[in-house]
Amino acid sequence: LAKTTQPISMDSYEGQEVNITCSHNNIATNDYITWYQQFPSQGPRFIIQGYKTKVTNEVASLFIPADRKSSTLSLPRVSLSDTAVYYCLVGDRNNAGNMLTFGGGTRLMVKP
């Protein structure tokens, strides 16, 4: 299992860019890196996924260096509604079900 390490919590202010870094030193060759967002009392929601270099969608960007041992989720111009827990996951390709392991996540607090 590729384990991930993320900061437990981060604070930011509205309008700022937030970067959350995740370490995954044991990532396997075929593993993808996926980020989910979870609001209180809701299930996690997919944000972005990548394999290498940079991926961008309407919500966020994901930066992955060449060695793939870490990744950075970038949220541009956050708002109060971005306050949530963010999980970095690496797919376990040793299991047929593409089982993903959720760590403790990063609790982002956006302040006015």
Next chain:
Amino acid sequence: NAGVTQTPKFQVLKTGQSMTLQCAQDMNHNSMYWYRQDPGMGLRLIYYSASEGTTDKGEVPNGYNVSRLNKREFSLRLESAAPSQTSVYFCASSEGGDTDTQYFGPGTRLTVL
């Protein structure tokens, strides 16, 4: 298109009672999953079903059983509930394959007294 639905939303059980949590998805996904989330913690995988007719244990399967009833439905059964099983239970589904994005249901909040 409801996505992933779970019933019930809330449940209180006494120690030793049994119950089944229901999950259904309407996205024609191959894979389905059951997770539990304890307060302030991340999600832990209980069981998953990579495809219809197959089930496999996840990280914390003890005390649970599952049934993949058909492609749409995946149920989780607690045969003899214990206070340690007090948690929020999430069901998820995915297409399966190399880019396996999971879609989650709203959760079932279970309290075992």
